[in-house]
Amino acid sequence: MGIGTANPTNATLDVVGDIAFNGGDLIDSAGTNAVLKLRGTDSTRYLELRTGSSMVQLRAFGSAVNELRMGAGTADHLTITSSGNVGIGTTTPNNKLDIYSTTKSAIGFSGASGDTYKWTIGMDVTNGGRFSIASSTALGTTDRLVIDGNGSVGVGTSSPSQQLSIQGNTYLTGGLGVGRATTTSGVIETTGVINVQGAGTSSFTNGINLADGCFSTRGTCAALGGTTINSGTANRLAYYSGASTLDSANYLTTDATNFRLGIGTTSPATTFSVAGNTYLDSNVITISSSSAATTTVVLGNGLNFDSNTFVIDPNSNRVGIGTTSPAKLLSVSGSSGFMLTNTGANHTFYIEDIAGDSTPFVIDESGNVGIGTAAPGYKLDVNSGTTDFVANFESTDDQIGLLLSDGDDFLVGIKGTSFFIDRTTSFTSPDDFVLDNNGNVGIGTTTPAAKLSINAASNALGFYLAGYANNTADMFRISTSTASATSTAFIIDANGKVGIGTSSPSQQLSISGNAYLTGGLGVGIATTTSGVIETTGVINVQGAGTSSFTNGINLADGCFATRGTCAALGGTTINSGTANRLA
Incomplete structure (x- = not known):
């Protein structure tokens, strides 16, 4: 059949001229394994070639994307974007050529079939994403050159430790400059030093x-x-x-x-x-330093190692270290400290007196110090023997002390004329415990006014006494004479009852004797008025004598009763009257 020609060729359809299609499918077949398909929509067109169930597609996208993609089956393997970027393994190339793989991105080079020369170049994502060139079909095993993420280059090694690491021999036809921009051929030049640290022998022909x-x-x-x-x-x-x-x-x-x-x-x-x-032409050996000649060793009349190191004085038979004029058999002077070291095991350092007694001063192998004992059991063990005083501490200042610390500091000492114990490291105002020269004890005060003076800080508990009693004995007692006296002035028994003037209180507060209150008395009420007895209950007067009410009884409310019968109601005043007459 011929279109546009009167002489069609042997083809089934021979078209001469342009062909315009407005439909979606240009070439299609009802069969699933058609050899050629040319189909698409307004946004996507594709050419499909099939061989049985296998197919290859070439797809073109609409104007919004303007991309060309190629792939085996429906998967995209090559993409050309509208900007001209080419992507292999990615549909969004950011460069003119982007190659991406979920395992390793590489380009391979090889010769003809059976040729052993094969090269691969690319990014090795399994080894930190480094760039590698390998002499095989895979990266990571025969890498000849690598560039890691730090920019370090390795030649012959896959783990460069420097900016350039070369494993193997290196041959340079020019020169080598280290720290210099220009070099001379065949010469090593550097602005620093050359360190030769090899174990072998260097040869300089x-x-x-x-x-x-x-x-x-x-x-x-x-x-x-x-x-x-x-x-x-x-x-x-x-x-x-x-x-x-x-x-x-x-x-x-x-x-x-x-x-x-x-x-x-x-x-x-x-x-x-x-x-x-x-x-030696003299008895002096001189060692010269870079600045000047210094006499360091003198032989003959004594032995000197310069004037501040070691001196033996043959006239006094004395040895000086750090001094030229030893005042004792051994004189040590200097600002850098003094140290004796005993490196042997189970050895003890002794200082003996003229009688050969080894107990005046001992340092054993554990570091324990003994004074007056040859076997100290503590860091400082002092044994005075028959002497009453173990130690004597003196100071020309008006204060002296001993600081004890295990993380918390305690200062024990004397300030002025008072002995003190305080939780501090300063002598400023110690007042935790003070014993003055009058025998007065102060707790919380530096000036106790009595045998025991206690001064608590604001809002603090000033005095707290607690103990354990295994019987009904009194817990706290104040007597006017001795501890066993019966004239008890104040007592708190085992039940917490307080007695004043009595040793056997029957109520929470029992007073034997007259009581004088300058304020008011409230019974069952929290607030009182000075000079007034107030109660939320009743007042029972059970005395056999006559009660006297100089100002009468003023009832604000309630009832004044005798034998349970109201004699007057609240709001009335009960005053005096004439005997034998009804009011």
Whole structure:
């Protein structure tokens, strides 16, 4: 059939000219395994090729996205965005080429089939997301170059410890500059130092030529600039036999294994060995420092190690440490402290008197100090023997004390003429416990006015007495004479009852004798008026005598009763009248 042509070819449909389709499906087949489909909607068009149940799609999206996607089946494998970014494994590429994988993002290179040369380059997400180049089809096993997340580059190693780490030999055809921007070919240049720390032997075929500076070993210059360091004899110190020549034939030998030095001998037997005679033209050995010559050792008439270190005075047979004029058999002077160290086990430091007694002063292996005892059981153990006083503390000041602390501080001492114990570290105003020179005791006060004066802080409990009684004995008693006297002035019994003038109170408050109140008396009422007896109950007068009411009885309310019968109601005044007459 021909459209636009009168001579159709052998094709079933031959169209000459443009074709416009307004429908959604352009080419379709009712079968599920059609070879070719060209379908879509207003927003998405796709070309589908099938081989049996397998298919490949090329999809184009509408103007809102303007993307082209390709994939196997319905999964997108390659995306081209409207901005020209290409994504492989991602539909949102942010760069001209983005490759993404949930395991490893990599690009592989290989030769023909069977070729052993294969390379892979990409990001290894299983090893911290580092960039790697590997000589195989996978990253992480044969990595030849890596760049980790810190920017450190590793060549021949997958774990660079420096900005550039190379495992294996390195060959440079140019120069190497460390701290310098320009170098000379075949030369190592640095603005710092070169540290050679290998365990082997370094070889310098042409020697070491120092144009300037110093060649040092263990921080000490062995040669200065302008000289040449050549080979010599092992374990011998070289010396300059000429202006620029080192020689070790006439030797000064060192034994590095045993830390020995020999003069005139190749096998020093001691720390310092001299083979041959040694002559000193005086009794002084001088060691020169960098600033000036200082006499440090004097032989002959005594022995001195400079004026402030060690002196033996042969005239007085005294030894001085830190002093040139020892005043005693051993005089030690200095500002850096004094220390004796005993490194042996189960040893004790003794100071003995002339009789050989080892008890005047002892420090045992546990650090316990004994005075007057050879076996101290505590950090400080003092035994005065037959002497009454164990210790004597004196001060020219008006205060002296002993501070005890286990996290909480207690100061025990004397201030002025009073002994005190206080929870403080200061002598300012100790008042927890004070005993003055009059024998008065003060608690909470520094000036007790009686044998016992207690002064509590504001809102604090001033005096609290508690104890345990296993019988009905009195808990607290104040007598006017001795403790066993019967003239009890004040008592609190085991039931908490208070007696004044009686030793056997029957009520919570029992008073034997007259009582005088300057205020009021309230019974069952919290507030009272001065000079008035108030009660919420009744007043029973049971005395056999005559009650006297000078100002009468004024009833504000209620009833005045005799034998249970009201004689007057509230609001009336009961006054005096004429005998034998009814009021």
